[in-house]
Amino acid sequence: MAFELPPLPYAHDALEPYMSSQTLHLHHGKHHQTYVNTLNGLVRDTPLEDADLEEVCKVSYGDPSKQTVFNNAGQHWNHLLFWQCMRKGGGGAIPGELESRLRDGFGSVEAFKDEFAKAGLAQFGSGWAWLVEDGGRLQVMRTPNGENPLVHGRHALLGCDVWEHSYYLDYQNRRADYLKAFLDNLVDWEFVAGRLQGR
Numbered sequence: 001m002a003f004e005l006p007p008l009p010y011a012h013d014a015l016e017p018y019m020s021s022q023t024l025h026l027h028h029g030k031h032h033q034t035y036v037n038t039l040n041g042l043v044r045d046t047p048l049e050d051a052d053l054e055e056v057c058k059v060s061y062g063d064p065s066k067q068t069v070f071n072n073a074g075q076h077w078n079h080l081l082f083w084q085c086m087r088k089g090g091g092g093a094i095p096g097e098l099e100s101r102l103r104d105g106f107g108s109v110e111a112f113k114d115e116f117a118k119a120g121l122a123q124f125g126s127g128w129a130w131l132v133e134d135g136g137r138l139q140v141m142r143t144p145n146g147e148n149p150l151v152h153g154r155h156a157l158l159g160c161d162v163w164e165h166s167y168y169l170d171y172q173n174r175r176a177d178y179l180k181a182f183l184d185n186l187v188d189w190e191f192v193a194g195r196l197q198g199r
């Protein structure tokens, strides 16, 4: 069964002024759609055709003969999470259990935000910044290109796309401003808290 691109969970203008309608039309409707279309073309008539997305990511990761499959499967998985990590009127208060877990992991919510933003800034070229759960502990990590926590055996709670296509129209070269707006004004902390698996 072919992979499909679900609609955004909000209107294209819902995240303005922090992420514009134009960015979402291009990023979701063109970039993400292209990953899905390319992935479908690559797995058609292969043993991966009927595998689920997580399985395709895990099987193709690290296999040089399946690098292009991984790039597109990873990016499909990453973007599906990314869209859900944001909402209209996002940012603001963090639910109690998640806030306490962030304090346990990083010392304070602000220290977590600093570390997350630094990970996004430190990713040279294209990639992602993540908040992950690893053995019950919260950690920040970054990955290049389409790579994700899934293939490293970690559970992603929050992901931020730092490819230029995610922010260039709205922030030009100011990736730090984009990361700050993401954390302070876009993240759906209820969704992130809902992904916690436990201690």
Ligand code: FE2
Pocket: 027, 031, 079, 161, 163, 165, 166
């Ligand atoms: Fe993207």
